[in-house]
Amino acid sequence: MQGHGYAQPVQQPPHPATLVFLRVLFVAIGFTCIGFVSWAMLLRLAIVTRKSLDWGLFVALLAADVLSIVLLGSEPGDEIHTTGGYVGLTLLLGSLVAATAYYLAADIRHFQKQRDAYRAQHPMAPAYGYPGPASPYTATTVPTMPQSPHTPPPMPHTPHTPHMPHTPPPGPPMATPPPQRPAPARIDQVRAELDELSDYLRKHDGHHEGNHEGGR
Known part of the structure; x- marks a missing residue:
């Protein structure tokens, strides 16, 4: 019994700006040529999608364009006067509008599915400035030992420094008052x-001597 094997890798879709440019280019070619080359849009779509439906629509549109050219070419003058000419013009313009609408819708849907499938196979890298998902192979874990409910949590170890007596810083020397001199007023x-x-x-003494001499 055999397995399904590996899934085929999905090719990366072109840049959205490139796709928009190609869509505008092919649509402009179709309208510029008034629908005579509208089959080019479905040809590119069939080459891109590789679906049988798109190839069948391409062949049908090509046949409608050829038929409209034949009907318009059968007009005798430059203006349209016959029923065949009107039918050819209606077929030409109608196929142009239908081909443009189908081409844009199918092309956008195809590349949107391709983009989703590519993202599923190749996850996008995280944007700049945002952390990516954690990988089980790069994450580092530190094993922790189970602790008993009665065991207190370990305290952080701090180095023990011996207690030094606190000595106040020496203050400025006391200024000795100058010796006081006796005031001149006191002297x-x-x-x-x-x-x-x-x-x-x-x-x-003089009064005492005068009294003594008077007594004699």
Whole structure:
């Protein structure tokens, strides 16, 4: 019994700007040529999708364009006067509108599915500035030992430093007051008192001598 094997890798779709440019280019070609080359849109779509439906629509549109060219070419003059000419013009313009609508819808749907399938096979990298998903092979875990409910949690170890006595910083030296000198006023006062005392003694001695001589 055999397995299903590996899934075929999905090709990365073109850039959205490239797809928009191609869609605008092919649609512009179809409308510029008034529908005569509208089959080019379905040809590109059939080559891209590789679906039998798209190839069948391409063949049908090509036949409708050829038929419309034949009907318009059968007109005798430059203007349309016959029923065949009107039928050819209607077929040409109708096929152009239908081909444009189908081409845009099918092309957008095809590349949207291809983009989704590519993202499923290749997860996109995380955007700049956002953390990506954690990988079980790169994440590092630190094993922790089971603790008993009665065991206190370990305290963080801090280095023990011996206790040093606190000595206050030496203050500035005390300024010694300068020796106080006696005020000059005090000296003068003492000197005046001594003079008065000496005058008093002198007067007293003189008075005493006068009384003594008068007694004789």
